[in-house]
Amino acid sequence: MVIKSLARIVGILGSAIAVAGLGASAFATDVTAVRFGAHDTFSRVVIEADSPIEFDAFVLAEPNPRLVVSLPGAQWRVSGLDNGQGLGHGLFEDFRFDPSGLHPRLVFNLDGPSRINQEMVLDPTDGGYRMVIDINPSTQADFIEAAGFPERSQTLTQLLAEHAQIDALAGVCESPRIVVDAGHGGRDPGALTRFGGGHEADVNLAAARVLRELLEATGRFEVVMTRESDVFIDLEDRVRIARAAEADMFVSLHSDAAGSSSARGAAAYVLSSSGVNRSRTRARREGDWFLPDAANRPDEVNEILFDISMGDKLNRSYQFATELLSEARSVTPLLRERPEHRGFLVLLDAQFPAVLFEMGFLSNEQDSRNLNSDAHRRRLMASIVNALEDHFPSCGQSPGVQFAARTDGAAR
Ligand SMILES: [Zn+2]
Secondary structure (H helix, E strand, C coil): CCCECCCCCCCCCHHHHHHHHCCCCCCCEEEEEEEEEECCCCEEEEEEECCCCCCEEEEECCCCCEEEEECCCEEECCCCCCCCEEECCCCEEEEEEECCCCCCEEEEEECCCEEEEEEEEECCCCCCEEEEEEEEECCHHHHHHHCCCECCCHHHHHHHHHHCEEEECCCCCCCCEEEEEECCECCECCCCCCCCCCCHHHHHHHHHHHHHHHHHHHCCCEEEECCCCCCCCCHHHHHHHHHHCCCCEEEEEEEECCCCCCCCCEEEEEECHHHHHHHHHHHHHHCCCCCCCHHHCCHHHHHHHHHHHHHHHHHHHHHHHHHHHHHHCCCCCECCCCCEEECCHHHCCCCCCEEEEEEEECCCHHHHHHHCCHHHHHHHHHHHHHHHHHHCCCCCCCCCCCEEEECCCCCC
16 A cells, blocks of 8 residues: 655644644634635646645546545535535536545546646735645546545654554565456356357456466466366455455456447546445445455544545556556557446445456457467466566665555565
């Protein structure tokens, strides 16, 4: 798990308000106005409050570009906008005030990839304290790189540390563990062959074996297979295998089929926002937070860890899926140019990034011939290896500081 340090602490009441944000409202700050300005090169939002306030501003890429401003202890008191929603201007499409999370937050839907250019707090002149945030348009690549949940406030970090040891793993050299999942198998053949060669389960397994061979040949990855023969494995069991392996990336291989024989090309899928909600609902209901040692922590803390973990997972999944498609396009036509969002069960786990790769269509004659060709499979799997090598910098190149919530206190 990588937590980007974007925390911006402003205001003399900093730590006191952070405590208030964890539950009490003794130090509540009223948000009294939200204003926008659109300029040639940037867009500005001004959030006005009746007292100085600690805030964290960060961008999220998934499921759509957003600017999130976390406002511990804030209450919505904007006259004329009693429902906490409004339209934006410039790069800001619209916004809503969301009091439901650990900290109240303002969420701005953005027009496209953007980055935070500057943040500042201006003292009152006539009105209240003003938090000013300027954003610029950015490239998709820079946006994905910068997006993510920030390191939380000191108070929260301490709270989490009491319940799950947070070890700095910077500089620790370890082989990324890739879980390779050959879709279907046994009594579930998946898509049936129409042009000769194997059914989907056979094609997926043949590809998975090549992927393992190529990954191991790099000497850089550990590989765990969810199945190594033509056996039926429950979807939940595939997830369990990946969790037990502490996967750094889960790659599920499938072959598509469509009614029309003209549909062809590869596609990559990552978890959708409805999938995230499904995952959270199930976690709440079953008390299964996809987290090690969850039973020994209060659910409030589990939910925070789940949020951090899920935000990080979504960003990493999307980033890898993008890299994968850009490598694969030289080997196969693409059904879709960019990763798509789906609620597939094997993608739901919050613990590890996961991508489902549809390698092509068995219902298309050319794709089917390719998928049954050893040479083509080898080229296609090599493109996945290239993407994984890009995604996981080799030892000594790892940027930033990594934190992982662990229970055994040991860096692996
Ligand atoms: Zn399938």
